[in-house]
Amino acid sequence: xxxxKAMKAVKAQAKTMTKGALAEALATETGLKKSECNKVVESxxxxxxxxxxxxGKFVLxxxxxxxxxxxxxxxxxxxxxxxxxxxxxxxxxxxIVKAFPVSALKKSI
Numbered sequence: 001x002x003x004x005k006a007m008k009a010v011k012a013q014a015k016t017m018t019k020g021a022l023a024e025a026l027a028t029e030t031g032l033k034k035s036e037c038n039k040v041v042e043s044x045x046x047x048x049x050x051x052x053x054x055x056g057k058f059v060l061x062x063x064x065x066x067x068x069x070x071x072x073x074x075x076x077x078x079x080x081x082x083x084x085x086x087x088x089x090x091x092x093x094x095x096i097v098k099a100f101p102v103s104a105l106k107k108s109i
Contacts, residue, residue, distance in 0.1 A: 052097065062104055068097045 017025070019041060026037040048066060051058040058066045076090040 059102075062102060064099045064101050064105070066097065066099045068095055070094075071096050 019038070023034050023037040023041055026032070026040070027034040030037070048058045048060075052066055052068050056068050060066075071094045073093040074088070074091045076088060078085050078087050080086075
C-alpha cells in the first residue's frame with residue numbers, strides 16, 4: 001500500500017494550466033498581447049467544438065485527436081457480471097467524446 005500513497009502525493013502536487021495561464025505562456029512565447037492570445041484560445045475551442053459536432057473528429061497537430069461516436073441504447077433486463085445476475089435499467093443512446101494523444105506526444109513523454 002505504500003507505493004499507492006506515494007503516487008497520490010505526486011498527483012496532488014501537479015496542477016493543471018488554466019486558460020489564463022495558457023494565454024500568458026503563449027503571449028510570452030510569441031510576443032503577442034495576452035488578450036489576443038486569449039481570443040485565439042477561445043476561437044480554437046469554438047472551431048474544435050463545431051468540427052467534432054459536424055465531422056466527428058478534430059486533430060490538434062502534435063497534441064491530440066478528439067473523436068466522437070454514438071453509443072447505442074441498451075434494453076432493460078438481467079445481465080451476468082462477475083458471476084452474478086444483475087438487473088439493469090434501460091439506458092438512452094449517448095454521444096461519447098474522447099481525446100487520444102498523438103504518437104509524437106507519447107514518444108516525447
